[in-house]
Amino acid sequence: MGSRIQPGGNFPGDLPVPGIPAQPGMTNIDRHMPGMLGDNCYHKLRYYMASCEDALLQRQRDTRNARTAPDIQRRLCCSLYFYHDCLSKVVVQHCRDASPMVVNLVMPENRRREMVINCRTQTRDQCNGSSHFKSVFQVVLNLTMVYEDNILNDKFEPTYLGFDFSTQQLKAIAINEKLEIIHQAAVQFDNDLPEFRTQGGVNKKEGSNVVTAPPLMWVKALDMVLERLKISGLDFGTVQSISGTGQQHGSVYWKKGSREKLKSLNSAKFLHHELQDAFTLRDSPIWMDSSTTEQCQALEKALGGPEKLATITGSRAYERFTGPQIAKIAATRPEVYNATERISLVSSFAASLFLGDYAPIDLSDGSGMNLLDIWSGKWSQICLDATAPGLKSKLGDTVVPMATVIGPISSYYVDRYGFSESTSIVAFTGDNPASLVGLVLDEGDIGVSLGTSDTVFLSLRNPTPSVNWHILINPINPDDHMALLCFKNGSLTRERIRNETAEGSWDIFNELIESTPRGNFGNIGFYFDSTEVYPLVKGDFRFNKFNEKVARLSKEVEARAVIEGQFLRLRLHASSLGYTEISDSCIKVTGGASCNSTFLQILSDVFNKPVYRQTMGNSASFGTALMAKYALVADKISFKEMSSSLEMFKLVCKPSKDAHGIYTPMVERYKILEDKIKTETETNN
Ligand SMILES: Nc1ncnc2c1ncn2[C@@H]1O[C@H](COP(=O)(O)OP(=O)(O)O)[C@@H](O)[C@H]1O
Numbered sequence: 312m313g314s315r316i317q318p319g320g321n322f323p324g325d326l327p328v329p330g331i332p333a334q335p336g337m338t339n340i341d342r343h344m345p346g347m348l349g350d351n352c353y354h355k356l357r358y359y360m361a362s363c364e365d366a367l368l369q370r371q372r373d374t375r376n377a378r379t380a381p382d383i384q385r386r387l388c389c390s391l392y393f394y395h396d397c398l399s400k401v402v403v404q405h406c407r408d409a410s411p412m413v414v415n416l417v418m419p420e421n422r423r424r425e426m427v428i429n430c431r432t433q434t435r436d437q438c439n440g441s442s443h444f445k446s447v448f449q450v451v452l453n454l455t456m457v458y459e460d461n462i463l464n465d466k467f468e469p470t471y472l473g474f475d476f477s478t479q480q481l482k483a484i485a486i487n488e489k490l491e492i493i494h495q496a497a498v499q500f501d502n503d504l505p506e507f508r509t510q511g512g513v514n515k516k517e518g519s520n521v522v523t524a525p526p527l528m529w530v531k532a533l534d535m536v537l538e539r540l541k542i543s544g545l546d547f548g549t550v551q552s553i554s555g556t557g558q559q560h561g562s563v564y565w566k567k568g569s570r571e572k573l574k575s576l577n578s579a580k581f582l583h584h585e586l587q588d589a590f591t592l593r594d595s596p597i598w599m600d601s602s603t604t605e606q607c608q609a610l611e612k613a614l615g616g617p618e619k620l621a622t623i624t625g626s627r628a629y630e631r632f633t634g635p636q637i638a639k640i641a642a643t644r645p646e647v648y649n650a651t652e653r654i655s656l657v658s659s660f661a662a663s664l665f666l667g668d669y670a671p672i673d674l675s676d677g678s679g680m681n682l683l684d685i686w687s688g689k690w691s692q693i694c695l696d697a698t699a700p701g702l703k704s705k706l707g708d709t710v711v712p713m714a715t716v717i718g719p720i721s722s723y724y725v726d727r728y729g730f731s732e733s734t735s736i737v738a739f740t741g742d743n744p745a746s747l748v749g750l751v752l753d754e755g756d757i758g759v760s761l762g763t764s765d766t767v768f769l770s771l772r773n774p775t776p777s778v779n780w781h782i783l784i785n786p787i788n789p790d791d792h793m794a795l796l797c798f799k800n801g802s803l804t805r806e807r808i809r810n811e812t813a814e815g816s817w818d819i820f821n822e823l824i825e826s827t828p829r830g831n832f833g834n835i836g837f838y839f840d841s842t843e844v845y846p847l848v849k850g851d852f853r854f855n856k857f858n859e860k861v862a863r864l865s866k867e868v869e870a871r872a873v874i875e876g877q878f879l880r881l882r883l884h885a886s887s888l889g890y891t892e893i894s895d896s897c898i899k900v901t902g903g904a905s906c907n908s909t910f911l912q913i914l915s916d917v918f919n920k921p922v923y924r925q926t927m928g929n930s931a932s933f934g935t936a937l938m939a940k941y942a943l944v945a946d947k948i949s950f951k952e953m954s955s956s957l958e959m960f961k962l963v964c965k966p967s968k969d970a971h972g973i974y975t976p977m978v979e980r981y982k983i984l985e986d987k988i989k990t991e992t993e994t995n996n
């Protein structure tokens with residue numbers, strides 16, 4: 312078989328197609344991606360592809376037996392689909408790094424054209440009823456059309472990419488010059504990467520407060536999301552800059568030697584193959600972890616108390632903050648700490664993957680570590696010393712503002728995906744600062760994110776540090792600040808109560824809620840699946856209108872109680888940030904649960920404010936796509952000027968007339984009950 316293909320000779324697949332001149336031996340790999348697969352793989356491919364061609368020819372000959380023109384058409388298309396199927400197998404077998412994109416590039420150009428022109432209406436399913444392959448073949452058509460549109464016709468539209476490495480998924484958004492979203496893709500960790508056995512994107516250690524996620528899962532998700540973006544039609548060659556965000560506080564531990572590895576990534580291999588040995592900790596501690604109470608107490612003591620620590624770093628010590636997490640590893644696993652060359656936040660870890668080098672931590676995400684002086688924008692030596700030995704060199708000396716170009720993209724992405732060498736990487740930040748950017752918050756507006764966590768945030772000019780909330784450096788203007796409140800038990804708790812009361816359906820859950828009145832007959836519920844950030848309590852607590860504990864509530868009342876309880880908590884604690892009912896500000900809402908209008912009506916009623924929803928999808932990834940663009944023009948225009956053309960909010964709810972009368976007294980009751988639960992828990996411990 313091998314003798315049939317001579318080096319430089321004709322490729323047997325290049326049969327004449329009516330109306331299209333044959334281009335012997337010419338695949339897109341030859342033309343556009345020389346060396347993409349590596350020489351060995353490429354030569355083996357050309358050798359074995361001959362048998363696919365044989366099968367195709369045989370199938371094409373068999374079409375003679377067809378009786379009608381549509382049947383001939385169907386068979387011809389099916390033969391091409393099977394040909395593609397065969398190529399996929401060869402690529403998988405001989406190249407290891409197989410993907411629909413590679414297969415499509417391997418396919419001779421005349422065959423691809425044949426498929427595009429003749430098989431637009433003929434799906435793979437019509438060949439053998441298998442839906443498994445449908446997406447693959449749609450992909451081929453998609454890619455080919457993109458190729459036809461963008462490469463052959465030479466259209467060029469600059470794009471900017473934003474990635475959100477959040478708790479449950481990796482999301483990506485591409486915007487154009489007009490800041491319109493033109494492509495989106497996502498990888499859900501539980502469903503798309505089941506081999507990591509996460510639930511809600513995390514692993515919880517039974518019987519403890521330890522919560523982790525494997526960094527290799529995030530790396531593999533990046534491999535996948537890039538493929539999905541490609542499939543969605545994004546031409547990576549148009550990307551001018553990339554930024555991104557990560558769930559806050561989580562930390563990644565790079566093994567000694569990983570910097571060299573990052574600098575010399577082999578573009579013929581998947582990133583997750585390349586980085587499988589790059590980490591000293593296989594499981595990274597993340598923001599849901601609350602196993603570091605001891606380290607928090609030690610840090611506050613070393614600094615002279617929680618207020619003193621909050622005055623320097625913007626927050627008292629919190630279990631999920633990176634400083635206490637590092638302190639725990641240094642104390643309990645010194646061998647891991649000593650073998651670690653660099654500690655990244657999830658955000659700077661993700662930026663490092665694109666940069667091909669260790670990326671600096673940015674000022675806003677760095678403010679969530681209990682290690683950064685939020686006034687000078689530099690590491691606080693006293694905090695570093697109280698945390699772990701030699702920490703500064705492991706974190707990297709410099710901390711940068713978000714709108715900073717930190718370098719060009721690694722050649723890995725140029726060679727593997729066709730990014731331009733001049734694509735800039737812009738510092739990545741935390742998901743909440745990025746949401747502040749993506750929501751383009753006006754002075755006084757309140758941002759609410761209903762994601763895995765529930766958070767409230769706002770921009771602040773002259774903040775006063777407090778032990779009750781977090782102050783972070785503002786991602787848009789590093790001279791300003793932002794305030795943040797975070798509650799751990801958000802969407803996953805809502806999902807649990809939905810599953811218990813409404814057969815796992817949001818529609819039924821909403822119907823249950825709507826069958827009960829505002830104020831829920833005076834019942835109030837607290838639902839803490841994991842130990843909450845404040846109060847440090849776990850468990851369910853239900854109270855009737857007399858503030859008496861009750862064991863259970865009816866399904867309808869329970870459904871409303873979880874949502875009202877969560878939003879009362881947000882309002883109570885937001886009032887310490889300066890929220891008042893009187894101002895004419897509004898709430899801008901984002902996060903996965905913000906699509907639920909029943910929830911948003913309750914949010915609007917509890918806060919007695921109009922609620923606007925972001926229409927640009929996920930605000931964190933959108934915010935970083937904006938930052939990716941802004942970093943390239945920041946010396947010419949302000950962020951406000953750049954984003955002034957955006958019309959991205961829709962008024963979804965106005966407060967009901969009776970909302971103030973119902974919820975203002977209820978917030979007061981919520982506070983009394985929260986204090987009661989807190990005191991009881993402390994007494995019992
Ligand atoms: N229709 C809906 N109603 C309420 N919640 C929803 C709905 N659709 C999705 N969600 C919630 O959105 C959550 C994911 O939110 P998201 O902001 O994407 O999470 P993260 O960014 O933390 O990974 C899911 O856990 C789910 O409970």
Ligand SMILES: O=C(CO)[C@@H](O)[C@H](O)COP(=O)(O)O
Binds near residue numbers: 559560
């Ligand atoms: O810990 C915090 C903020 O302090 C969380 O808000 C994390 O940043 C995770 O965010 P989501 O995945 O819920 O968006």
